[in-house]
Amino acid sequence: MVSESVLDVQNVSTAFKIDGKFYKAISDVNLNVKRNEILSLVGESGCGKSTLAETIMRLQNSKEAKSEGQIIFEGQNLLNLNEKKINEIRGVKIGMIFQDPLSALDPLKRIEDQVAESLVYHTDDNSDKRYQRVLELLDKVGIVNPKLTAHQFPHQLSGGMRQRVVIAMAIACEPDLIIADEPTTALDVTIQAQILDLLKDIQKTNHCGIILITHDLGVVAETADRVAVMYAGQIVELASVEEIFNHPMHPYTRSLLRSMPQKDNEGDELYVIEGSVPSLKKMPEKGDRFAPRIPWIPSSEHEENPKMHEVENHHWVRCTCYKNFHFPTE
Numbered sequence: 001m002v003s004e005s006v007l008d009v010q011n012v013s014t015a016f017k018i019d020g021k022f023y024k025a026i027s028d029v030n031l032n033v034k035r036n037e038i039l040s041l042v043g044e045s046g047c048g049k050s051t052l053a054e055t056i057m058r059l060q061n062s063k064e065a066k067s068e069g070q071i072i073f074e075g076q077n078l079l080n081l082n083e084k085k086i087n088e089i090r091g092v093k094i095g096m097i098f099q100d101p102l103s104a105l106d107p108l109k110r111i112e113d114q115v116a117e118s119l120v121y122h123t124d125d126n127s128d129k130r131y132q133r134v135l136e137l138l139d140k141v142g143i144v145n146p147k148l149t150a151h152q153f154p155h156q157l158s159g160g161m162r163q164r165v166v167i168a169m170a171i172a173c174e175p176d177l178i179i180a181d182e183p184t185t186a187l188d189v190t191i192q193a194q195i196l197d198l199l200k201d202i203q204k205t206n207h208c209g210i211i212l213i214t215h216d217l218g219v220v221a222e223t224a225d226r227v228a229v230m231y232a233g234q235i236v237e238l239a240s241v242e243e244i245f246n247h248p249m250h251p252y253t254r255s256l257l258r259s260m261p262q263k264d265n266e267g268d269e270l271y272v273i274e275g276s277v278p279s280l281k282k283m284p285e286k287g288d289r290f291a292p293r294i295p296w297i298p299s300s301e302h303e304e305n306p307k308m309h310e311v312e313n314h315h316w317v318r319c320t321c322y323k324n325f326h327f328p329t330e
């Protein structure tokens with residue numbers, strides 16, 4: 001079944017003002033998210049994943065960040081909308097879930113009022129109907145006693161329950177797209193699995209698209225349908241989850257996978273990707289941005305201006321260096 005796109009990100013770049021000058025944190029990002037899929041955005045810390053999410057949601061201060069390109073959602077470019085219009089979309093048609101549920105919740109408000117908030121602004125429901133809807137939403141996200149939880153304050157809940165509440169808030173208006181930025185990083189492992197299962201369930205029952213941001217390839221393997229691998233502000237590989245795990249191509253994707261504990265490398269010393277993601281001021285202008293971290297690969301293997309190539313059906317890779325890439329010990 002071919003699903004329609006809910007979001008089309010076209011040639012999007014965002015630059016931040018640092019010491020009076022703008023430096024790009026994401027460059028030339030092209031991506032679409034389909035209804036009925038979980039697209040995972042993966043990469044090390046500092047690769048630009050959150051910047052992309054904040055750009056889509058227009059969360060940056062326009063004096064400190066400049067974006068260009070097009071982000072098409074329901075036929076309009078989100079980058080061109082005024083505040084009023086973007087507020088009608090943010091949290092309503094596009095839901096958000098962040099890493100730290102505590103910072104997303106108001107410590108002084110009861111859960112029922114927080115979950116009901118977007119319903120107050122965006123539906124005509126009276127307070128009784130809203131309360132019923134809050135209980136329904138809490139039940140849907142797996143809260144065992146919705147009436148009790150609705151009456152409680154955030155500090156009375158466990159981390160896992162708080163994240164369930166944040167998810168209830170995100171889905172209250174049945175958004176077509178949910179952006180979840182490291183939604184399980186702050187939770188312990190068993191709760192992580194439950195929250196990921198919940199997101200998968202929501203995606204299936206609500207038929208929405210989900211962008212799931214994570215640095216954890218285990219999370220990607222568990223949840224994603226497609227994967228966009230980001231490095232130094234650029235997407236370097238985009239393919240189905242099966243392709244990414246079975247036929248990774250870009251040296252960065254291959255390095256990430258090698259540095260991840262897996263069944264077949266148990267007991268082996270894990271691969272360490274030398275060096276670090278360049279800071280915005282030190283971003284290489286030419287060549288593959290990952291090249292400095294694989295110095296044994298001759299520069300002639302890299303394109304001067306690396307482009308995305310569709311090397312197999314729906315499998316895209318940046319730069320031609322993937323063709324002859326090998327690890328030092330190979």
Ligand SMILES: Nc1ncnc2c1ncn2[C@@H]1O[C@H](COP(=O)(O)OP(=O)(O)OP(=O)(O)O)[C@@H](O)[C@H]1O
Binds near residue numbers: 017025
């Ligand atoms: N407001 C800002 N001003 C200046 N630089 C910023 C700002 N926000 C992010 N950056 C820089 O942009 C780059 C990308 O950061 P971003 O937070 O998007 O990465 P990330 O992949 O989401 O990492 P993490 O997983 O740690 O959140 C980093 O170099 C970061 O320091």
